[in-house]
Amino acid sequence: MNFFDRFTKGWQKYRKPGYYEEFDYAWTMTIDLDRCTGCSACVTACQAENNIPIVGEKAFAKGRQMQWIRIERYWEGEYPNAKLSFIPMLCQQCDAAPCETVCPVSATYHNQDGLNTQIYNRCIGTRACAVYCPYEVRYFNYNDHHWDAPLDQQLNPDVTVREKGVMEKCTFCIQRIRTAKDEAKDDGRRRVRDGEVQPACVQTCPTEALVFGDRKDPQSKVSKKLNDPRAYRVLEELNTLPSVVYLKKVDADG
Amino acid sequence: MATHIIGLFHGPDSALAAAGKLRGAGLPTPELQSPVPIEGVEEVLGVKKAVIKRFTFFGGLIGAASGFLLAAGTAVLWAHPTGGRPIITIPPFLIITYELTILFGILATVLGFLISARLPAIRERIYVPEAAVDKFAVIVACDDDEHRGRAEAILREAGAEEVRASMEQS
Amino acid sequence: MDKLQYADVNRDVVRSLVETGPRYYAALFIAIGVTLACFFFPWFYQLYYGIGAAGMNHPAVWGTYLASFIFWIGLSHSGTLLSCVLHLTNSEWRKAMYRSAEAMTLFSLMVAATMVLVHVGRPWFVHWTMPYPNQMELWPNFRSPLLFDVMAVATYLTGSSIFIYMGAIPDFAAVRDRTSGWRRHMYVLLSLGWRGTDKQWHRLGWAYTFLAVLIIPLAVSVHSIVSWDFAMSIVPALHQTIFAPYFVVGAIYSGTAGIVTVMFVLRKYMNFEQYITRVHFDNLGKLMLVLSLIWTYINILEVFTGWYSGTSTELEAMKYKMFGYYAPLYWEMILFCAVAPLLLISKRFRTSFVPMLILSVAVNIGMYTERFLIVTTSLSRQYLPDAWGLYVPSLVEVSILIGSLALFTTLFLIFVKIFPSVSIYEVKETMATPKRRPSEEGVPQWQPTS
Numbered sequence: 075m076n077f078f079d080r081f082t083k084g085w086q087k088y089r090k091p092g093y094y095e096e097f098d099y100a101w102t103m104t105i106d107l108d109r110c111t112g113c114s115a116c117v118t119a120c121q122a123e124n125n126i127p128i129v130g131e132k133a134f135a136k137g138r139q140m141q142w143i144r145i146e147r148y149w150e151g152e153y154p155n156a157k158l159s160f161i162p163m164l165c166q167q168c169d170a171a172p173c174e175t176v177c178p179v180s181a182t183y184h185n186q187d188g189l190n191t192q193i194y195n196r197c198i199g200t201r202a203c204a205v206y207c208p209y210e211v212r213y214f215n216y217n218d219h220h221w222d223a224p225l226d227q228q229l230n231p232d233v234t235v236r237e238k239g240v241m242e243k244c245t246f247c248i249q250r251i252r253t254a255k256d257e258a259k260d261d262g263r264r265r266v267r268d269g270e271v272q273p274a275c276v277q278t279c280p281t282e283a284l285v286f287g288d289r290k291d292p293q294s295k296v297s298k299k300l301n302d303p304r305a306y307r308v309l310e311e312l313n314t315l316p317s318v319v320y321l322k323k324v325d326a327d328g
Numbered sequence: 329m330a331t332h333i334i335g336l337f338h339g340p341d342s343a344l345a346a347a348g349k350l351r352g353a354g355l356p357t358p359e360l361q362s363p364v365p366i367e368g369v370e371e372v373l374g375v376k377k378a379v380i381k382r383f384t385f386f387g388g389l390i391g392a393a394s395g396f397l398l399a400a401g402t403a404v405l406w407a408h409p410t411g412g413r414p415i416i417t418i419p420p421f422l423i424i425t426y427e428l429t430i431l432f433g434i435l436a437t438v439l440g441f442l443i444s445a446r447l448p449a450i451r452e453r454i455y456v457p458e459a460a461v462d463k464f465a466v467i468v469a470c471d472d473d474e475h476r477g478r479a480e481a482i483l484r485e486a487g488a489e490e491v492r493a494s495m496e497q498s
Numbered sequence: 499m500d501k502l503q504y505a506d507v508n509r510d511v512v513r514s515l516v517e518t519g520p521r522y523y524a525a526l527f528i529a530i531g532v533t534l535a536c537f538f539f540p541w542f543y544q545l546y547y548g549i550g551a552a553g554m555n556h557p558a559v560w561g562t563y564l565a566s567f568i569f570w571i572g573l574s575h576s577g578t579l580l581s582c583v584l585h586l587t588n589s590e591w592r593k594a595m596y597r598s599a600e601a602m603t604l605f606s607l608m609v610a611a612t613m614v615l616v617h618v619g620r621p622w623f624v625h626w627t628m629p630y631p632n633q634m635e636l637w638p639n640f641r642s643p644l645l646f647d648v649m650a651v652a653t654y655l656t657g658s659s660i661f662i663y664m665g666a667i668p669d670f671a672a673v674r675d676r677t678s679g680w681r682r683h684m685y686v687l688l689s690l691g692w693r694g695t696d697k698q699w700h701r702l703g704w705a706y707t708f709l710a711v712l713i714i715p716l717a718v719s720v721h722s723i724v725s726w727d728f729a730m731s732i733v734p735a736l737h738q739t740i741f742a743p744y745f746v747v748g749a750i751y752s753g754t755a756g757i758v759t760v761m762f763v764l765r766k767y768m769n770f771e772q773y774i775t776r777v778h779f780d781n782l783g784k785l786m787l788v789l790s791l792i793w794t795y796i797n798i799l800e801v802f803t804g805w806y807s808g809t810s811t812e813l814e815a816m817k818y819k820m821f822g823y824y825a826p827l828y829w830e831m832i833l834f835c836a837v838a839p840l841l842l843i844s845k846r847f848r849t850s851f852v853p854m855l856i857l858s859v860a861v862n863i864g865m866y867t868e869r870f871l872i873v874t875t876s877l878s879r880q881y882l883p884d885a886w887g888l889y890v891p892s893l894v895e896v897s898i899l900i901g902s903l904a905l906f907t908t909l910f911l912i913f914v915k916i917f918p919s920v921s922i923y924e925v926k927e928t929m930a931t932p933k934r935r936p937s938e939e940g941v942p943q944w945q946p947t948s
Contacts, residue, residue, distance in 0.1 A: 424649055
């Protein structure tokens with residue numbers, strides 16, 4: 075192959091939008107809002123799994139709480155006809171993520187699982203990604219955090235603890251995905267089976283409102299959910315191509 | 329060892345006139361030293377080659393090439409896909425190209441200036457301190473006494489306030 | 499200015515460098531003290547504690563540090579840019595003031611670069627934004643608007659320092675001959691052995707013009723790129739195509755006001771009354787008037803675009819900006835930057851020094867507010883209402899803002915004692931050439947022979 079052919083081939087490869095020919099896995103989460111009771115179990119599970127600091131009363135009052143997954147509450151109407159709806163909001167793992175392009179030091183990028191990953195020790199804390207994220211799911215470490223005596227014993231050894239000045243976010247529990255992939259490789263299987271890996275929030279959800287899986291596998295639970303007519307993506311008009319799909323709540327009054 | 333005859337003038341016109349006469353009389357091309365740039369020097373002492381524009385042009389060209397190559401090359405060699413964009417994204421890389429074009433253009437212009445104006449000066453050369461204030465100096469290099477006498481006569485005739493000789497350090 | 503002779507210029511400028519009164523030392527002492535107390539002390543505290551020392555919170559992750567960054571970059575925009583444009587158009591009135599205007603560019607850029615260090619969460623790793631080969635095999639992300647910023651600001655800093663230095667080489671040479679001691683050694687080095695020969699003047703003229711040509715598009719690109727930090731996001735009210743011209747005009751506007759302030763101070767306290775005159779204030783006033791009108795137009799356009807889009811998020815952002823929590827600041831900005839400059843229509847106003855000083859300071863306060871509003875109002879009202887927030891600057895941020903002004907003043911005070919703050923040779927160019935002595939009168943003009 076001569077130089078010109080190699081050049082054109084390379085050019086085509088590197089000019090391809092999204093770069094990846096195809097993802098190895100395309101991890102997807104569906105959230106059935108009809109099943110969500112707003113119990114916040116996912117928030118707690120996430121906090122425990124990912125070593126998310128408990129910021130304390132003062133920082134909370136300043137609006138610096140850290141919840142990689144949070145329950146957004148929306149009230150409609152006036153009392154007594156008020157209606158409350160919940161929407162769990164976590165990193166949407168957008169395939170066209172605005173946060174990724176803006177990082178000047180490439181601390182966040184898209185990996186081959188279709189995940190939007192954050193490299194904590196590369197982050198210099200410009201916080202531009204949090205500005206660019208329309209879902210407001212990136213959390214910044216405004217100061218160093220510490221865990222009081224018994225709590226430091228429950229830190230997850232698979233997950234790092236983040237320094238001050240670092241941006242952090244939901245990773246779909248990438249440490250679990252990595253372990254599942256390693257196990258699949260050790261067993262001689264090429265792929266992770268459906269249901270073998272679950273992020274902490276999905277595992278904890280008592281009503282199974284959250285479902286996680288690979289949308290490249292047409293037989294997976296999540297792929298079936300995606301065909302639901304109630305499926306929609308939050309702020310779809312922004313063209314961020316999120317990997318989190320919500321299933322609309324069906325009310326008696328429509 | 330060459331001697332330099334220095335004539336000090338009050339205004340740029342008479343200095344220029346003297347320089348023209350010296351050149352017309354077959355002496356080496358005189359050098360002017362002045363507190364401000366003199367207009368019309370080229371008509372008298374001949375057109376000077378403007379080499380700096382080549383420096384600027386090629387500097388800019390190298391800057392443009394290296395700007396795009398820096399952005400595209402590092403992106404390709406250490407691929408970090410972001411935001412669903414291709415690895416070689418043309419519009420952002422053109423901005424890097426634009427900035428580096430200007431940066432290299434500026435640096436090359438400075439280099440061209442320093443080289444063509446012989447700066448920084450390492451050897452000591454003829455310098456007339458009055459020319460930094462309000463005098464216009466005409467300096468001509470003379471090899472022998474005959475030239476020296478002629479140069480002095482021409483300078484005095486042209487209205488020099490002061491004529492003096494300076495030995496070149498070598 | 500006709501009364502001045504060539505030798506007077508040298509004398510006056512050297513005097514401004516060498517003769518230092520107790521007032522100068524007092525000013526320098528206060529400036530350094532305020533810089534240490536209000537800038538470095540809170541900053542070190544913030545380095546130790548984390549960005550949490552500032553008032554930022556979850557939706558509003560950017561605050562006054564970024565507003566200050568844009569403000570200082572904006573202030574830097576008039577000096578070198580104006581100087582280049584006026585150089586290329588051969589304006590006479592540029593010549594007495596451009597050196598200090600360019601110095602303003604240089605120092606506000608330096609302060610802006612410091613604001614970046616203050617702004618980022620981990621400034622000790624900020625060199626990772628520089629493209630250099632490293633063992634981590636990771637390069638900066640050239641797709642990022644923030645990285646365009648790094649490249650643009652670095653280029654602008656290099657370009658404008660070279661520009662101010664190159665224009666000052668003949669002046670260093672002139673000052674070199676009239677000073678002694680350590681100053682002389684410094685100027686010997688700085689003047690690079692300049693002699694002022696016809697060849698050197700010719701080279702300098704070309705190089706200077708080329709630099710001016712290169713720096714004009716550079717300066718325009720710098721603030722466009724700063725605006726893209728915001729406009730490239732999809733945040734409502736920031737994602738607008740008008741932002742690049744909006745920022746560039748705003749930058750030149752606040753920079754011109756900054757020049758007026760600096761000119762006033764130089765004139766008053768460095769005894770340059772004969773050099774910086776009413777003509778300069780008149781011309782700068784006209785420029786400010788035009789820029790304020792353009793700025794007002796773009797502001798109206800911004801609101802109109804938001805309203806015309808009809809999307810709920812844009813409408814909410816506009817409504818919040820004009821009538822929300824920060825509304826008093828918005829109307830203050832309109833008053834200072836759009837209404838008050840209309841006074842400049844009067845020539846009497848433009849040529850009075852103290853009113854011009856007051857107006858120029860007011861305009862810059864207004865322009866700081868503009869940057870503050872751009873950052874805060876848009877970030878606290880984004881797409882998801884649950885994540886709306888409110889941002890109020892903390893004491894540390896206010897202190898650092900005051901300290902950055904003191905830092906700028908310190909740098910400028912050091913500058914006026916090292917750089918000839920009025921260009922010697924360019925001022926001479928505007929003056930009549932020295933009178934001929936009677937003996938020269940009869941000498942015929944030399945004519946080219948061919």
